[in-house]
Amino acid sequence: MNLMNLIYAFGLLLFAFVLQTSITGINRKVIARLQRRRGPRWFQQFIDIFKALSKSSTSHGWIFDFGVVMALGGIMATAMFIPIGPLQALPGLDNIFIIAYVLAVGMLGMAMSASGSGNPWASIGVSRALTNMLAYDIPFMVVIFGLIFAYDTSSLSGFAAIQQEGGILGWNIIRFPLGGLVAMISLQGMLGKKPFDSFIAPAEIASGPMVEYGGRHLGMLFLLHEFQTFVEVSLIVHIFFGGGATVLEYVVKYALIYTFMNIVSNILPRFKIDQAVTFFYKVPLALAMIQSLLIIVTGLGVA
Amino acid sequence: MFNIVEDTQKTREDTRKTWEKIADYFRANSIWMKWYCTGCGAMEMPPTMTSRFDMEQLGMGPMATPRQADVLLITGYLSAKTLRRVIYSYEQMQDPKYVIGFGSCTLNGGIYFDSYATMTRLDHYIPVDLYIAGCMPRPEAIMNAFDTLIAMIKKGEAKGWKHYQDNYEWYNANQIHSLKEVRVKDEFHE
Numbered sequence: 001m002n003l004m005n006l007i008y009a010f011g012l013l014l015f016a017f018v019l020q021t022s023i024t025g026i027n028r029k030v031i032a033r034l035q036r037r038r039g040p041r042w043f044q045q046f047i048d049i050f051k052a053l054s055k056s057s058t059s060h061g062w063i064f065d066f067g068v069v070m071a072l073g074g075i076m077a078t079a080m081f082i083p084i085g086p087l088q089a090l091p092g093l094d095n096i097f098i099i100a101y102v103l104a105v106g107m108l109g110m111a112m113s114a115s116g117s118g119n120p121w122a123s124i125g126v127s128r129a130l131t132n133m134l135a136y137d138i139p140f141m142v143v144i145f146g147l148i149f150a151y152d153t154s155s156l157s158g159f160a161a162i163q164q165e166g167g168i169l170g171w172n173i174i175r176f177p178l179g180g181l182v183a184m185i186s187l188q189g190m191l192g193k194k195p196f197d198s199f200i201a202p203a204e205i206a207s208g209p210m211v212e213y214g215g216r217h218l219g220m221l222f223l224l225h226e227f228q229t230f231v232e233v234s235l236i237v238h239i240f241f242g243g244g245a246t247v248l249e250y251v252v253k254y255a256l257i258y259t260f261m262n263i264v265s266n267i268l269p270r271f272k273i274d275q276a277v278t279f280f281y282k283v284p285l286a287l288a289m290i291q292s293l294l295i296i297v298t299g300l301g302v303a
Numbered sequence: 304m305f306n307i308v309e310d311t312q313k314t315r316e317d318t319r320k321t322w323e324k325i326a327d328y329f330r331a332n333s334i335w336m337k338w339y340c341t342g343c344g345a346m347e348m349p350p351t352m353t354s355r356f357d358m359e360q361l362g363m364g365p366m367a368t369p370r371q372a373d374v375l376l377i378t379g380y381l382s383a384k385t386l387r388r389v390i391y392s393y394e395q396m397q398d399p400k401y402v403i404g405f406g407s408c409t410l411n412g413g414i415y416f417d418s419y420a421t422m423t424r425l426d427h428y429i430p431v432d433l434y435i436a437g438c439m440p441r442p443e444a445i446m447n448a449f450d451t452l453i454a455m456i457k458k459g460e461a462k463g464w465k466h467y468q469d470n471y472e473w474y475n476a477n478q479i480h481s482l483k484e485v486r487v488k489d490e491f492h493e
C-alpha cells in the first residue's frame with residue numbers, strides 16, 4: 001500500500017457518494033411516480049445533505065459528537081475496501097470478514113452516539129437496530145459460509161471473478177437461488193427498509209436513533225447512510241450478481257438492485273421488532289441452512 | 304496599516320456573504336418541516352403532502368422532530384398550554400429556522416378572539432416569517448405560501464430567527480407575561 005492507493009481510495013469514496021446519492025434521488029422520483037406524484041428533482045438528495053451541513057447544531061456531550069465521527073469514519077473506511085467493478089483501491093483487502101468487522105465499527109459508533117444523546121426514543125431505536133442486526137446477520141452469514149466453502153475464497157473480487165467465467169448462468173443468484181433469496185431478504189434488513197424498519201419508525205418513535213440530531217450532525221448521518229447503503233448493496237452485487245467486468249456494468253446492476261429493493265419496500269407494511277426477529281430465525285435461517293447443507297453435502301450448483 | 308485590517312475584514316465579510324448566498328440556495332430548495340397540530344389546521348396537511356398537491360416537488364418533506372426541521376408550521380389556535388410547547392419546540396430547532404402561522408387564529412385569534420384560554424397573536428411570542436390567512440387555508444393557499452417562503456429564503460428575507468436572537472428580551476418578556484414561567488432547558492442532561 002502506498003500513497004497512490006490512498007488517493008484511489010478517496011477517489012472511490014467520492015465516486016461512491018455521487019453514485020449512491022444520485023441513485024437515492026432518482027429513487028425518490030421513482031417512488032413518487034409509484035404514488036402518482038411528480039416527486040422531487042433527481043438531485044434533491046444532494047441539496048438535502050448540503051443544506052443539513054450548512055445549518056448550526058447542538059451537541060449533547062462528547063460521546064454524542066465522537067460517536068457520529070466514529071460512525072462516519074468507520075463506514076467510510078469500510079467503503080474504501082469495496083471494489084467497483086474491476087477497480088480496487090486497496091487490492092487484496094476486499095475480504096468479507098474485514099468488511100463485516102469494519103462495518104460493525106460504524107454501527108457501534110452510531111449506537112454510542114445515539115445513546116449519548118440521552119433521549120429515550122434514541123435508546124429504543126438503538127436497541128431495535130442492534131436486535132435487527134442480530135436477526136439478519138445470522139442467516140446471511142450462514143449462506144456466505146456455504147459459498148466460502150464452495151469456492152475456497154472469501155474476497156469479493158474473487159467471488160466476482162468466479163461468477164464472471166460462467167456468464168449470467170454463473171451468477172450465484174441463479175446457481176444458489178435459495179441462498180440468493182436469503183441474501184436479498186437480509187439486504188432489505190441491512191438497508192433498514194420495510195418491513196424491517198421498525199428502528200426508524202418516524203411516526204411511532206420519532207425516527208429512533210436520529211431523534212436528537214439536527215443540522216450538521218444530521219447531515220453527517222445522511223452522508224453515513226449513503227456510504228452504508230453503498231457498502232451493503234455492493235456486497236450483494238459482488239457476491240450474488242457477478243460483480244462487474246466493467247464499471248458501467250457494475251453501476252447498472254447496482255442501480256437496478258437498489259431500485260428493486262426500494263420498490264419492494266414501498267409496497268410493504270412494517271414488522272414489529274419481535275416479528276422481524278422470529279421471521280428471520282424461521283424462514284431465512286431455515287432456507288440458509290438448507291442451502292449450505294446442499295452445497296456442503298451434495299455440491300449442487302458448485303461449478 | 305489600518306487599510307489592510309479594514310480590507311481583510313471586508314474580504315472576510317464578502318466571503319461570508321457569498322457562503323450565505325450559496326447556503327441559502329440549498330436552504331430554499333430543501334425545507335424540512337415539523338407541523339404542530341394544535342388546531343383544525345393539520346387537516347389540510349395530508350392533501351398537501353400526498354398525490355394531489357405533492358409538496359415534495361418543492362423539495363419539502365415532513366420530519367419527525369423539531370431538531371431535524373427547518374420550518375415550524377403552527378396549524379391553528381394556541382392555548383396557554385400548547386404555546387409553551389410551541390416555544391420549547393421552536394427553541395430546539397437549529398438555525399436558520401422559519402415559522403409559518405396557519406389561519407386566522409394565529410393571526411388575530413380568529414373565532415376564539417375573546418376566549419380566556421387562547422393566545423391571540425403568535426408573533427408576540429415567536430417570530431413568524433409568514434402568515435396564511437383563512438379559516439382554514441386550502442392546500443392551494445398553503446402551496447402558495449411555500450412558494451413565497453422559498454422566494455423569501457432565496458432573497459435572504461426570512462430572517463425571523465435573527466430577529467428572535469436580537470430581540471430575545473422582548474419575546475421572553477411576552478412569553479413570561481402570558482405563561483408565568485418559561486424554562487428552556489435540555490431535559491435529558493441535568
Ligand code: SF4
Binds near residue numbers: 378379380438439
Ligand atoms: S383559523 Fe379557523 S380552522 Fe384554523 S384553528 Fe382557527 S378556527 Fe380552526
